[in-house]
Amino acid sequence: MKQDIEKLLEKYYAGESTLEEEKQLRDFFQGPSVPAHLASQAGPFRYYAEARAEQPSLTVNKRLTDQLSSESRVRSLTTWSLRIAASVALLAGGFAGGLYYSNRFSDQLNPTETSSALAIKKVLDFDQSAQTSASERIQAVNQSYELPEASQDITQLLINTMNFDENVNVRLAACQALTRLSNETGVREALIQSLKIQTDPYLQIMLIETLVSIQEKRAVDEMQRLARNRQILEAVRLKAEEGLNRLTQPQNRSAS
Amino acid sequence: MANPLVFVIEMDLHAFKQKVLPVQGRLFRLAKLFLRNREEAEDTLQEVLLKLWTKRQQLETYQSVEALAVQMTRNLCLDKLKSHANRTTEYDADLTAVQAAGVSPYQQAELSDTASVLRRIIGELPEPQKLVLHLRDVEEYSFEEIEEVTGLTVNNIRVILSRARQRVRDSYLKTNDYEAGY
Numbered sequence: 142m143k144q145d146i147e148k149l150l151e152k153y154y155a156g157e158s159t160l161e162e163e164k165q166l167r168d169f170f171q172g173p174s175v176p177a178h179l180a181s182q183a184g185p186f187r188y189y190a191e192a193r194a195e196q197p198s199l200t201v202n203k204r205l206t207d208q209l210s211s212e213s214r215v216r217s218l219t220t221w222s223l224r225i226a227a228s229v230a231l232l233a234g235g236f237a238g239g240l241y242y243s244n245r246f247s248d249q250l251n252p253t254e255t256s257s258a259l260a261i262k263k264v265l266d267f268d269q270s271a272q273t274s275a276s277e278r279i280q281a282v283n284q285s286y287e288l289p290e291a292s293q294d295i296t297q298l299l300i301n302t303m304n305f306d307e308n309v310n311v312r313l314a315a316c317q318a319l320t321r322l323s324n325e326t327g328v329r330e331a332l333i334q335s336l337k338i339q340t341d342p343y344l345q346i347m348l349i350e351t352l353v354s355i356q357e358k359r360a361v362d363e364m365q366r367l368a369r370n371r372q373i374l375e376a377v378r379l380k381a382e383e384g385l386n387r388l389t390q391p392q393n394r395s396a397s
Numbered sequence: 398m399a400n401p402l403v404f405v406i407e408m409d410l411h412a413f414k415q416k417v418l419p420v421q422g423r424l425f426r427l428a429k430l431f432l433r434n435r436e437e438a439e440d441t442l443q444e445v446l447l448k449l450w451t452k453r454q455q456l457e458t459y460q461s462v463e464a465l466a467v468q469m470t471r472n473l474c475l476d477k478l479k480s481h482a483n484r485t486t487e488y489d490a491d492l493t494a495v496q497a498a499g500v501s502p503y504q505q506a507e508l509s510d511t512a513s514v515l516r517r518i519i520g521e522l523p524e525p526q527k528l529v530l531h532l533r534d535v536e537e538y539s540f541e542e543i544e545e546v547t548g549l550t551v552n553n554i555r556v557i558l559s560r561a562r563q564r565v566r567d568s569y570l571k572t573n574d575y576e577a578g579y
Contacts, residue, residue, distance in 0.1 A: 154566065156559030160537055184569050185562075188515040189534045197425035201439045202418070205446050209410055 146179065258295060261285055265298045275308040282314040286321065296322055300331040309341050316344060320351045329357050336363045342374045349377075349384040358388055413453050417446060420463050423536055424470045430531050431474035433520050441477065445470050464545045471528065471546075518568040525549070526561035533558055 149166050152158040158166070169175070170186035264273050264281035273281075282302060285295055299322070303315035316335070322328050336348045345367065352360040367373055367381035424445055428438035449456070449466060459465045519527060528547065532538040540551045549557070 154559060154562050156555035156557075156562070160539060163534065163537070181570055181573060182566060184511050184573070185515060185534075185565050188512055191512065192426065192535045193537070195426055195429070196422050197439050197442055198435075201421070201425070201443055205443055206414075208443075208447065209413075209450055 150179075150182070258288055258292065261288075261295060262298060265302050275311050278302070278306065278308070278311045279314045282311065282318050285318050293326075296325050296328060300328070300335075303331075303344075304335055304338055309343060312339075312341070312344055313347060316347050316351065320354070323351070323355045323357075329355065329359075333357065333360045333363060336360060336367070342377045345373070345377045346380045349380050353384045353387050356388065361385060361388055364388070409453065413450060416456065416462055417449050417466065420466055421446065423463070424466055426535060427467060427470050427531065428474055430519070430527065430535075431471070431478060433516065437477070441470065441473055445473060461542075461545060464542070467532075467546045475524075514572050515565070515569060518565055518572070521568075522561055522564060525557050526564070529554055529557045530561035530565065534562075 146166070146169055149158060149162050153163060153166060167186045167190050170179075170183040171190060175183055261281045261284050264277055282299065285299060288295065296319075299315045299319050303312050303319060306312045306315065316332075319328055319332065323332070332348060332352055336345065336352070339345050339348060349360075349364060349367075352364075364381045364385045368378050368385060370378070421442055425438055425442045428441040428445075429435060432438050432441065445466060448469060449462075456462050456465075519530065522530065525547070529543060529549075532543050532546065538546075540554055543549070543554050544551055547554070
């Protein structure tokens, strides 16, 4: 045993001992049977075993737990504040939306500002056409000239009137009114589209004239179709050809 | 718990504690080895644990959280020692501890016998020796674990360990002889 310990000590000081052997040494030096000549070396081994048992005070653990959980409380607070912020934003958005829509609605209902627009709408409403006379509708269309600016609704109403009103004079009036509004979104497209639909020569001619006057080159295809269509009145075909020339000539000029 | 986010964080906290808190004794002892002062060691431990907490998402990517924590503790201690400009806290700490216990100078000499003498001897070892000896003989690390923490090769570790052990033995025997003679 003594021999073993001395051998182990030798290995230990050479840095060659295993963990198991080092444990043996510690156990030996902590035991009661340490021979006198080795007792002087016991100190470090006892100290290591003692030192290993040393622990931080419990306050560290408590402090840490407090700090970590307070941090998580702060975090949850931020998530709560985020939630509150989100709900406030949602509410604000809802209010803004409601305000916007009610404003739009009240604009529509505002009698002083847009009574004429309302009147136009009322008269030109497709469902109402049975009860309104053609002259009333033409008047309504002409009222659109007095509007400071055409709303989307009025524009669409005029387009519908141009395309579908049963009276050709109303349709012509609507077409004329739309010519003025050719810068509004969708009006140019509507005019081109209308050229496909209209069978009335007056309207066809007017549309061609309008499209030429606003230099709408996208109408070229439709005009070519009209110019070639034998079933169409000759006056319209000639007008279409003339329109084609006027629409394509500037192009040719710039090309040459 | 109504708030799922708080719940997740508490799960997190629980997992973190399970992973890191068992190591805290080691980290504390290591900090005390360097700083030789209990309060400072506890402060350091807390700092390290908080740093680990903020890093907890990345902890999975480390091979050994313990090795990381030990390295962090050692680096933090060395930084502190540097900024203290080696203010010798050891003396003060021992003195206050002894004074607090209300012991006579005679008892004081006796108390300082084993533990204090060895603490001083080990504390005076050069840095790699101190660390390697502590990790091996106090914390019972394998050579592989020491390698992971220190970045030294196993052969190197053996040499350093051998020198440290011999130095501790020699210093200790010298002190004992001196005291015996005294």
